Amino acid sequence: MALTIGVDIGGTKVAAGVVDEDGRIVEHLLRPTPATSPEQVAETIAEAVRELSKGREIEAVGLGAAGFVDETRSVVRFAPNLAWREEPLQKKVSDLVGLPVVVENDANAMAWGEAKFGAGRGESHLVCVTVGTGIGGGVVLDGALYRGRWGMGAELGHMQVVPEGRLCGCGNLGCWEQYASGNALVAEARAIAEADPARAAVLLKISGGTPEHIEGHEVTEAAKQGDPAALAAFSAMAEWLAQGLCDLAAVLDPGCFVLGGGVSRAADLWIDQVREAFARNLTGRGHRPLADIRLAELGASAGLVGAADLARRR
Numbered sequence: 447m448a449l450t451i452g453v454d455i456g457g458t459k460v461a462a463g464v465v466d467e468d469g470r471i472v473e474h475l476l477r478p479t480p481a482t483s484p485e486q487v488a489e490t491i492a493e494a495v496r497e498l499s500k501g502r503e504i505e506a507v508g509l510g511a512a513g514f515v516d517e518t519r520s521v522v523r524f525a526p527n528l529a530w531r532e533e534p535l536q537k538k539v540s541d542l543v544g545l546p547v548v549v550e551n552d553a554n555a556m557a558w559g560e561a562k563f564g565a566g567r568g569e570s571h572l573v574c575v576t577v578g579t580g581i582g583g584g585v586v587l588d589g590a591l592y593r594g595r596w597g598m599g600a601e602l603g604h605m606q607v608v609p610e611g612r613l614c615g616c617g618n619l620g621c622w623e624q625y626a627s628g629n630a631l632v633a634e635a636r637a638i639a640e641a642d643p644a645r646a647a648v649l650l651k652i653s654g655g656t657p658e659h660i661e662g663h664e665v666t667e668a669a670k671q672g673d674p675a676a677l678a679a680f681s682a683m684a685e686w687l688a689q690g691l692c693d694l695a696a697v698l699d700p701g702c703f704v705l706g707g708g709v710s711r712a713a714d715l716w717i718d719q720v721r722e723a724f725a726r727n728l729t730g731r732g733h734r735p736l737a738d739i740r741l742a743e744l745g746a747s748a749g750l751v752g753a754a755d756l757a758r759r760r
């Protein structure tokens with residue numbers, strides 16, 4: 447059976463694995479990302495590939511990179527959390543390991559992993575939304591990953607949902623990820639606790655008493671204990687999340703949405719409301735099938751598995 451290697455390169459760690467044709471990880475390893483030097487990042491990837499290749503026939507390598515990847519899938523134009531600027535990653539790693547290499551945006555690789563082997567199996571049209579500190583995403587249309595003209599498509603978190611809204615890390619105002627991400631959840635909880643401490647009694651007790659020190663896992667904990675402020679923060683996040691899904695459905699009409707990322711670990715606190723608000727707000731509701739809203743199944747290995755499979759289809 448032909449094997450490929452998938453490598454997921456994030457801001458803090460590099461996860462690499464040997465993957466078979468059925469999306470099974472045969473062996474994998476983790477390394478810290480050397481964030482300062484592109485040369486060291488390439489060398490870390492190459493070392494991981496060499497180690498995983500020992501005693502095996504490897505066909506190709508797929509890299510999922512946290513950054514803007516060009517349409518030829520070879521150059522990382524820019525990475526917010528790494529030192530990559532116009533980085534020829536494909537050539538650099540290919541020269542080091544002597545194998546064919548494909549570079550893909552990490553959220554795209556994750557979407558492909560879920561579409562092929564995870565929650566989106568069998569769906570030809572799907573949108574994967576990763577809700578973590580921000581919002582990432584990937585779009586599969588007619589069974590193929592949709593990248594856009596210049597490889598910059600599917601930056602779902604930066605749709606503007608509120609004109610003149612909250613400042614986003616990208617420099618614009620009112621981006622979706624400022625309202626429907628883990629960071630947005632925390633910001634909302636802090637704001638409620640600040641304005642109405644009595645409503646956030648449990649949350650403030652858990653987090654040590656100061657609204658500005660409230661963290662994401664504490665909002666989850668407080669919500670599970672019924673804290674009204676924490677529940678309101680989850681509810682606000684769910685409404686915004688559903689609104690964004692409605693907009694995406696208006697444009698793309700996918701068969702399903704796959705929701706992943708850190709916030710999905712607390713999905714029992716918000717998934718029902720997202721489904722309900724999606725059905726309530728979707729344009730054309732009542733006269734069209736509702737896209738299924740599912741939770742991701744592959745967890746942290748989706749990107750690695752997706753990148754490995756994309757390497758097979760170079």
Ligand SMILES: [Zn+2]
Nearest residue numbers: 604614616621
């Ligand atoms: Zn933005």
